[in-house]
Amino acid sequence: MAQAQLTPTVMPPKTLTDRYRGAVIEDLQLPPAFALPYTEHVSRVIELAYDREFSHIPILDKRRKPLGYVEVARLKEKWEAGQIDSNDDVSKYMVKFKRSSTVPYTLITPLTPLNELEEFLKNDIFALVTDYERKFVLAVATSHDLEEFAKRGGF
Known part of the structure; x- marks a missing residue:
């Protein structure tokens, strides 16, 4: 009877999905x-941001679609320097999301794999998770x- 030869299994390099x-x-x-x-x-935005310790807050239109975000530290800095009227609408100071045919929208949902989120966050400071x-x-x-999740899960 011939002996079966065992060949070593070559595992693919570890990918982000495996991580x-x-x-x-x-x-x-x-x-x-x-x-x-x-x-x-603006005054209300700063108050709410510091109550919750947020550094960036998404800004929505009247239909609750994301328009952009406000960088709280920069907003507060301008406010304290007297460059902003506290009654101004936050839309005057938000960073607008780029929407064009050359900049595709990346849909991030609750079912987006974490490896895709990690790739997205290489170029962006946060991701809005939407329906x-x-x-x-x-x-x-x-x-x-992501870092906290990796620590908890031993990844």
């Missing part, structure tokens, strides 16, 4: 998103969220 073992954004257990309407006054139709902002995900 998170198939986990998706909902596995991060992110708190619900905190977003504000574009008509909110599939992009009607509602559900959460905000950051690199810090």
